[in-house]
């Protein structure tokens with residue numbers, strides 16, 4: 001049984017609060033360890049270590065901090081398999097998928113390797129006679145990251161490399177469901193040359209988060225998780241005077257126009273709806289075929305594909321979909337399937353009876369597919385976060401756009417069509433942060449920024465890319481002149497440009 005504590009001031013420490021949470025292997029359903037929940041005093045110890053280390057780290061030259069990022073990239077690449085295994089053991093997703101997610105995290109470190117360019121300030125020569133004006137970016141101090149269960153390596157890597165490269169210290173609070181990756185990442189940061197105290201991990205649940213939100217020495221909080229939590233983090237964090245970016249939940253639609261390549265659309269739908277058992281904030285959970293003819297043709301091809309999904313433990317080769325993360329989450333997703341039936345939707349594929357031979361206690365659910373879902377149903381309005389795809393038939397392109405825009409979430413959306421004009425009109429009209437044209441999961445690469453609109457993001461900055469650099473730094477503008485410039489003498493009114 002593993003025993004996960006915290007990572008403070010460059011070392012693993014045991015938890016002292018006496019409060020623990022269980023860790024499960026979702027493939028077998030077995031409890032494989034426990035994680036300590038940090039008390040306010042333990043959070044304070046991490047923040048004190050971070051605060052003590054940060055000023056010296058901020059003084060390290062930009063070039064040396066960049067080299068630490070290069071080293072970190074190398075170490076992460078050497079450890080992809082180990083990290084992916086930790087993801088699969090605690091989250092359940094397939095090893096291939098887990099490796100891909102670690103790779104996407106490494107791409108943020110690659111972006112951070114461009115630090116000298118990213119932190120270049122702006123300089124205006126001779127803004128007035130003998131006067132120059134320049135802007136530079138300073139770190140904020142101690143930043144915190146609170147992350148969800150579905151990407152235990154990638155999402156911490158959206159945050160910590162950029163925060164740290166910019167000269168901040170970081171305190172990570174991983175999901176209590178899969179805490180091992182965060183600890184492993186902290187060790188790799190240290191090995192790469194990040195000084196002790198700059199990358200810390202405190203494990204725990206709500207109480208630990210509340211201690212972070214109230215801590216006066218934390219300047220900024222990055223959050224990714226469910227919308228209700230995101231809103232709470234944003235409101236509480238900003239009430240405590242912190243800069244907060246809080247990314248929330250999603251209900252991502254895929255609109256299929258009558259001229260779409262249906263085979264391409266079906267391949268895209270199966271992967272995007274059922275990959276990672278639907279536990280992705282960019283998963284497609286609503287298919288919107290336009291016109292009944294399109295809907296019938298699409299479902300005819302889709303139904304057998306959902307029935308044939310290869311489900312099993314994520315460590316087994318050839319498996320397409322692993323189990324859900326916990327029994328509690330499995331029960332929640334199953335209850336949504338039951339609700340959909342009660343609400344009158346047509347359940348074309350029912351995965352509720354799926355049993356995995358030899359793994360009867362694992363948290364498995366077969367793929368579920370609904371047709372004739374309507375926009376007033378709860379299974380349409382709420383995020384299910386499981387392998388459940390709803391089909392809502394639209395009568396026209398305009399109806400599909402209006403549907404996407406009326407939904408409270410605005411994370412991702414995709415359109416499948418051969419018509420460039422329709423795709424462009426769609427991309428322009430939708431109130432959604434990330435749009436795919438014949439791309440089902442349009443996650444921007446690390447040098448762009450990731451984030452949704454509406455109730456999928458609270459705060460002003462998306463994550464990684466230049467938005468990440470802006471979030472983790474504050475701007476300073478310096479205006480300078482030297483005695484050889486023109487002397488204006490004493491000025492008592494607004495100085496004017498000369």
Ligand code: NAD
Nearest residue numbers: 147148149174175205206209225226229247248249250281
């Ligand atoms: P969650 O909101 O339950 O938990 C996220 C984090 O917040 C965890 O570290 C957890 O310990 C903490 N937390 C949970 N409840 C809390 C509370 N009441 N007060 C304070 N802290 C609390 O989310 P989850 O179940 O771990 O992750 C799934 C959710 O994350 C889904 O809604 C998914 O859409 C969302 N998500 C969003 C994105 C995005 O980029 N927008 C990415 C990944 C996941």
